[in-house]
Amino acid sequence: MATTASSRPVAATPAEGRTASFYISAIVRYGLLSLIALIAFMPFVLSFLGTFKTNVELTTFPPKILPDQWGWENWARVWAFSLPSIDGAVMPRWIWNSTWLALVNVVSQLFFCSLAGYAFARMRFPGRDIIYSFIIATMAIPGVITMIPGFVFFARLGWINTFWPLIVPSIVTPFGILMLTQFFKSIPKELEEAAAIDGLSRFGSYLQIALPLSRPALITLAILSFQGSWNNFTAPLLFLQRPEMMTLTVGMNFFRTQFSNDFSAILVGAMFNAIPVLVLFFVLNRYFLESASYSGLAGQ
């Protein structure tokens, strides 16, 4: 801009006028965004600092931002937390349950959603459009509302206090299929057509051509499904009632009882739950934010 302005004196005055207002608007923007960012991130900072405080410090007024003494006692205590009916510490178990369930969800959704998405994007078969519309329609079903009465259904299957209700219904999701169908449609198919002439099977061209070209969409889906499973609360609350089977989101409630809250333990538990997804988010935030461009799928 500056170079064009200097080379063309006629345009100089309006350009300078714009620069002044540009700087003002930039300063206002930075100020406003800094304030909002502070508010948005403050709960995490305060509760992380809170994990180093004693329960007395955490509940006295006025609250202080920094702990009186720094120490990892709360973290050690929560890590070693045990329940009467169970041998050993439960916290590592809850973290493990949350982790492996999330990983199983990621792997199965990547495979089965991409397989179905490939069929909808690239193949011709009778009933394709009807089934695709059906998938879109099922996304309008209010999930929580149907899942809770579904408890009876899972009870009949004998699946209460097993991990099956958290694995099998979500091995392939409508959202994942729609998202990957859209992505496969957006990549050119000449490569696959050429490969087909060379005798590559449908599965081969899915595996060797379409999948490698879809890395960004697959990473986005992987992150979303990891986050969805790791943060899930309703399903594990319903189906996993034995303490040693619980996930982190449900297990943490042992620190909260009707009559007292063990706040230092609650905050450490919250950090165990929040830090992995926050780290994942900061490392891969490009893909997280990309997911927004697919969220329109849910409203079609």
Next chain:
Amino acid sequence: MATATPAAPAGRPSRARSLARREAITAYLFIAPYLIVAAVFTVGLLVYAFGISFTSLTASFAAANARFVGIDNYLRAMTDADFLAALGNAFWYFVIVSFFQTIGAILLAVTLNAKLQGMRVYRTLLYSPSVASSIVMSLIFLWLYLPTGFINYLLGTDIPWLTTPDRIFAPLWGAVGLGGVPAFLQGPSVAWASIMVLSIFTTIPTFMVMFLTALQDVPGFVYEAAAIDGATGPKAFWYITLPLLRPVIALVVILGTIGTFQVFDQVAILTKGGPLKTTLTPAFLIYQKTLGTGTQAEAGFAAAMAFILAFVIVAITLVQRRMIEQD
């Protein structure tokens, strides 16, 4: 797509047909996992749950004592005080949360949508409340909302936010001499409004990103042309940005409706429906009745309430869609 030429020379059609059949078989193999899961866990589960909503099923495992009771559960739900109170609470939650989360997300997206250094960093920081689980955010706010907590400290108050049943619009009615209006009209309780604030705080970033994506698709010349016509600043926002965002606003409002009517996590963690049932929501009530936590298990009745709520949600989103398409 239409590369299979129907006008192929004679003799080919049967070969083409067998190829098409092979293609169809392969495609069905590819989508078979989805079809099986959808048949059992979407259609099957829905049919099953719909079936039990017409029975007197109590505990989840006690099929033996379940009788067919017709639409009794539905009739009972329509007059059940708890369910009606829960629907009222959910309605306030829907109105207030979806309003503020939409407005907040638009304003935040517009502020972020500038070609300035460091916007990526801000976007990342601002998105973080939406990354953590609702459980984490609820537990953190449980602490921040303490009478001795940071929120009271900042406001200079000592309100027990999550245990105060006073309704927030009651003083307004009192001021005009109509203190005795029905509880629903007196608005949400302080506890319920506190959960709304938490919920707005955590959902704004999700929707902000959707608006931001849409804004970044708007070509720059649109604003340049508008500036020539004298539309800058708030004028440009009102006459250009908002109309362009219409489809995204519609989507956010519909997603917000579906989400807010199903609110469950925050209630299960923070208030369990209290104080005085002012934070009781349909989803939490259905959960309690299905499993019999803190009440007697009545799975059939719970299923009926679930279908009524699902109907309400679908009806409201259909009306919203209709309104959006008409304008």
